[in-house]
Amino acid sequence: MTATVAEAPVRTDAVPLGRVFRFEMVKLLAQWRIRLVLVACLLAPAIYSGVVSRQTSLPADAVYGRLMNQSGWAGSLTILVSLGTLLLPLLTSVVAGDVFAIEDRLGTWRHVLVAVRSPRRVFAAKALAALTVTLTLLTCLMVSSTVGGLVSVGSHPLPGLDGHLLGPDELARTVLWAWLTLVPPTLAFSAVGLLGSVALGRSPLGLLVPVAVALVLMGVQVMPVPVALRVSLPMNAFISYRGLVTDPAELDSLWIGLLVCGSWTVLATLLAYRLFVRRDFTDLANDGSARRFVTGGLAPVAGLVVVTTLAVAAATGATGSGIDRPKLEAAVARSFGNLYVIQTDRLHRPAVTVADLDATARCDKGGDLVEDEGAGSGWRCTVRWTLPGSSAVGTAIYQLDVLPEGRFVADGDGPKEVNGFFQVRGPAGDAPNPLWQFDGVVDLLDPPTKGQQ
Known part of the structure; x- marks a missing residue:
């Protein structure tokens, strides 16, 4: 077996x-x-x-x-x-x-x-x-x-x-x-x-x-x-x-x-x-x-x-580069108004709101011979605003470098007491100036007429 x-x-x-x-x-x-x-x-x-x-x-x-x-x-x-x-x-x-x-x-x-x-x-x-x-x-x-x-x-x-x-x-x-x-x-x-x-x-x-x-x-x-x-x-x-x-x-x-x-x-x-x-x-x-x-x-x-x-x-319906003058003006004015409120607070001045300022911007790219559209470093914007109880109109100038992706860098070009220096002097001492240089964005997918002044 x-x-x-x-x-x-x-x-x-x-x-x-x-x-x-x-x-x-x-x-x-x-x-x-x-x-x-x-x-x-x-x-x-x-x-x-x-x-x-x-x-x-x-x-x-x-x-x-x-x-x-x-x-x-x-x-x-x-x-x-x-x-x-x-x-x-x-x-x-x-x-x-x-x-x-x-x-x-x-x-x-x-x-x-x-x-x-x-x-x-x-x-x-x-x-x-x-x-x-x-x-x-x-x-x-x-x-x-x-x-x-x-x-x-x-x-x-x-x-x-x-x-x-x-x-x-x-x-x-x-x-x-x-x-x-x-x-x-x-x-x-x-x-x-x-x-x-x-x-x-x-x-x-x-x-x-x-x-x-x-x-x-x-x-x-x-x-x-x-x-x-x-x-x-x-x-x-x-x-x-x-x-x-x-x-x-x-x-x-x-x-x-x-x-x-x-x-x-x-x-x-x-x-x-x-x-x-x-x-x-x-x-x-x-x-x-x-x-x-x-x-x-x-x-x-x-x-x-x-x-x-x-x-x-x-x-x-997006066409072109997505960057044009009306959209850039709206973005710069909006950023300036918000940052001006921050600057006012740092200087301990009377409080203001963005609505009070009613900031507007006028931008141009390289003069009359260049179309005001697209990215580039030749953008120049002038911002105007008013303060409550005042008839005077404030003015500030920015040089802009706009990138194809929609981001822009605004570099202050005066006046000095607003955006011409990287610090502001208030009662508590020197503080960073939010209006000197700032980054912003343009919504590339916005319709071209959106935000037009």
Whole structure:
């Protein structure tokens, strides 16, 4: 009589997604560069905010940069602005751009697929892990920059981009919402990173796809392109927070950015998924395909840009650059009136309201031979206002640098007692002059006749 030993049944069911996700998180956090980036995101913004806010030379070229020594919230907003250039696309490159390619470089795809037994769950776990780490880095940046500024300078009021004063409580809510507006474009570039990592395999070009796309889109943003195209790109979503720091809030650009970034995220993720599940993993020499990336990745994304641009143009009726004289005059007058009220309070003069001042602006770009439209540094505005109980009309002159994205920097050109010096002297001593230089925004999606004097 012979004994027979029954063989253990071979499991063919896939590993649960939760276990695969935890495994991918462990692999990501075990990488030294991810740990280094995490430490940098925790420390660098706090150090920058704390040190720069105590300097006499401030980053005046950044929105809220010149106000970093007046309120701790300005440091957080300044860092938020700088993230929308290359830093966040770079972070998505380090995480999402390498999450698939690393398996190609190490030659571990066969082991991963044999262990998990489901390419779909592998893709889902890697995408979720990359997203989790990226959002964790973004959270670290937000917390670090805010804490650094508040510890160094404190929680003080800050003017919005239309000049109205934001109190500490309102600033806390506004800054939180402003950082949340970075989530949609971050997701969009993370999805682009997944697409590059899947399509280009072990090629180092896959790691650089989000940065390359960001550079191309930044080049488009600085050109005088139609406003419908400008707001249809995910780069514009990085500055959509500006609508939150005006009163009333200007949210059209924010909602459009949310829809645009959502479309990019869904499309790029689906394209990456399609390429991944159709891949032949038995080919150990697979190094990705640039042609496949162009036809199966970039071409559909370019088509999406065309579709969203046409949709925005049809829905908003926006044409041209979105910057014209009536809208600029309205924005300058509104900011001046609000900031004049702040200046009056700092000088301990009799209180006035924006309605009392009835400020108006007259702007011109480069004289009679130049059309008063579009971005440029040749704008010159004259602001006029009246005070209660006085028949005299006050006059102040500003030189404006208007950027294609709608932001303008107004530089005071006199008179000295109003806007010609960076400080004002009141009964309590010298204080920053809010009318000397200030940032403002023009709502590019407003109809051309809105705000006409």
